[in-house]
Amino acid sequence: MDLRWFLICDCSNPERFSTTEKVPKWSAKALRAYGFTRLEAMKMWDTDTRTCYLVTGILLDGTSLGAKFLLANGITISKLREEILKAIGRRELREVPIGFPPLDASTQRVLDWAADEKLKSGESGEITTAHILAGVWSEKESVGHKILATLGFKEEKAKELNALISIPCVED
Known part of the structure; x- marks a missing residue:
C-alpha cells in the first residue's frame, strides 16, 4: 500500500488538496x-504518535537531508531516545492501544506545516525530511521541539535548515 495515501489522509484538512495538481509530493x-x-511510537508503547517520534523517524532513515543535518549538529538516535524516555517515559503494556497510535x-500540525510550506514556496519538488524537521521546530510547545532544544538545536540552526529548504535544487 502506498504511504502517500496515509500522509494525505493524515492532513487535518484534506479538502485543500481537492485537485491533484495542488497535492504536494512527499520524497x-x-x-x-x-x-x-x-x-517508533508503537515500539515505545505510546498512546499517541508525538513530534519526538518524527525526529526519531528522520534519524532512523539516516541518509536523508534532515538526518544528515541532525547528525552534523551532534544529535544522534541514542541521545534522542534517552531524552524521549526522560520527557515522556515508557508506557505499561496494558495501556497500549491496538494498531498504530493516532x-x-x-504532530498533525507539523505535517500540515510541511505541506503548506512546500505549497507556499511555489517550487516544484518534494516535501523532504528537512521540511518535517523544520515543522517540528516551528511547533514550540511540542515534545519534539523541547527535546531538540535540550540537545542543543537552537534558532540559528533552524535558520540554517530553513535556508537549506529554500534552495530549489536540494533533494532529500
Whole structure:
C-alpha cells in the first residue's frame, strides 16, 4: 500500500488538496521516515504518535537531508531516545492501544506545516525530511521541539535548515 495515501489522509484538512495538481509530493525518504515514526511510537508503547517520534523517524532513515543535518549538529538516535524516555517515559503494556497510535495534535500540525510550506514556496519538488524537521521546530510547545532544544538545536540552526529548504535544487 502506498504511504502517500496515509500522509494525505493524515492532513487535518484534506479538502485543500481537492485537485491533484495542488497535492504536494512527499520524497521517498520522507515517506520512509514517516513509516519509522509510526513504528517508533508503537515500539515505545505510546498512546499517541508525538513530534519526538518524527525526529526519531528522520534519524532512523539516516541518509536523508534532515538526518544528515541532525547528525552534523551532534544529535544522534541514542541521545534522542534517552531524552524521549526522560520527557515522556515508557508506557505499561496494558495501556497500549491496538494498531498504530493516532497522531497527536502537534504532530498533525507539523505535517500540515510541511505541506503548506512546500505549497507556499511555489517550487516544484518534494516535501523532504528537512521540511518535517523544520515543522517540528516551528511547533514550540511540542515534545519534539523541547527535546531538540535540550540537545542543543537552537534558532540559528533552524535558520540554517530553513535556508537549506529554500534552495530549489536540494533533494532529500
